Each structure stands twice: as C-alpha cells, then as structure tokens.
C-alpha cells in the first residue's frame with residue numbers, strides 16, 4: 465500500500481521545485497540498472513530534503529544509507545559555504561555508481577562517501593558534530609543509529625528518519641512481522657524521548673523529523 469495515491473503524488477510533484485537534471489538522470493539510471501529502485505528518495509521527498517537542508521544551512525551532514533546518492537545530492541544543496549556531507553554505504557557494488565554521480569555534481573567536493581557497515585564507520589566519524597543526520601539504511605538498526613548519532617547532533621539539529629510508516633503496517637494492528645514490530649518500537653521510543661521534538665510527515669513511506677532540544 466502506497467501512503468500517497470498516484471494522482472496526489474503527481475500533483476505534489478508538479479507543484480514543487482522541478483527535479484534537477486542530474487537527479488532526474490540518476491533517478492532514471494537507478495530504475496534501469498539497480499535492484500530495488502524504490503529505495504531512492506525520488507522527486508518529491510528529494511525536494512523536501514533539499515528544502516529542509518536549505519532552511520538549516522548545515523555545516524556538517526551525516527547520511528546513513530547512500531544507495532545511488534540521490535538523497536545525498538538533495539541534502540548537499542543546502543550546505544553552508546565550506547560545509548561537508550558524510551554518507552555511508554555498506555554495499556561495495558554501488559561504489560562506482562556513487563562516485564560517478566558525485567563527480568558529476570557541483571557539490572561533489574563537499575561529499576565524503578564512506579564504504580562499510582554504518583556502525584563501524586560512525587565510530588571513525590565520532591569527532592563530527594552534525595546539523596542534520598539522515599537515517600535511511602537497514603531499518604532494524606534505526607534505534608541503534610538514533611542513539612549513536614544523537615550525541616553528535618548539535619542542539620537544534622535535525623535527525624530525519626525514513627520509512628517510519630512502513631507502508632502503513634505500523635498503524636495496522638494485523639501486521640505483526642518482525643520488521644514492523646521493530647519500526648513500531650523505534651517510533652514509540654522516539655515519541656517518548658524528552659530530549660527531542662518529533663513529527664511524522666506522511667510523505668512517501670513516512671518521514672520522521674526529530675529536532676534535538
């Protein structure tokens with residue numbers, strides 16, 4: 465079940481900023497060449513990430529889950545002068561495409577791709593302070609990523625977590641598989657966490673915005 469019906473999705477896409485040409489071609493290439501292309505953020509969610517980043521003007525961003533680099537490039541659009549974005553991908557088969565996509569972008573020099581398991585790479589990046597962290601990798605580890613990253617997010621900083629509605633399964637009491645239970649648990653724990661303000665947006669598969677107090 466898609467959260468947004470196709471017609472609404474189309475309407476939203478024609479009433480926001482157009483998808484930049486490079487992102488359009490990455491979107492197309494991902495759908496032609498890569499497995500599970502629906503994982504890519506896409507036009508509307510990508511514009512949301514770009515919009516949030518431009519509001520925040522971040523000096524440093526962390527992304528967990530690069531895939532083909534689409535969301536990385538959206539987030540990079542808002543970087544402050546001299547800012548940097550670190551993005552982590554475990555699948556080495558993506559490396560060539562990721563590097564090619566970043567090299568084609570004017571933000572390429574601000575982007576630092578890391579290849580390996582996110583928990584390991586996060587240790588190597590433990591001296592960084594983030595304005596934005598985008599958590600979009602293996603969903604079962606969302607809580608681990610949240611707990612690890614929150615200490616490195618500055619006050620007023622933003623943690624963005626994708627797929628928190630899990631195709632509607634989190635609020636459908638019939639769904640009780642292991643993945644759904646873990647995502648429910650994540651949503652419940654963060655909702656009760658007094659260190660942060662939170663808001664779930666019903667965009668695509670559900671995006672949680674978490675602001676550190």
Ligand SMILES: C[S@@+](CC[C@H](N)C(=O)[O-])C[C@H]1O[C@@H](n2cnc3c(N)ncnc32)[C@H](O)[C@@H]1O
Pocket residue numbers: 503504505506528529530531532533534535536552553554555580581582583600601602
């Ligand atoms: C949903 S996709 C990311 C989509 C991308 N953020 C975007 O919006 O275009 C998730 C990615 O996380 C990667 N991933 C899964 N587990 C990971 C882990 N433990 N460490 C780092 N990356 C991981 C997957 O290989 C996949 O490419």
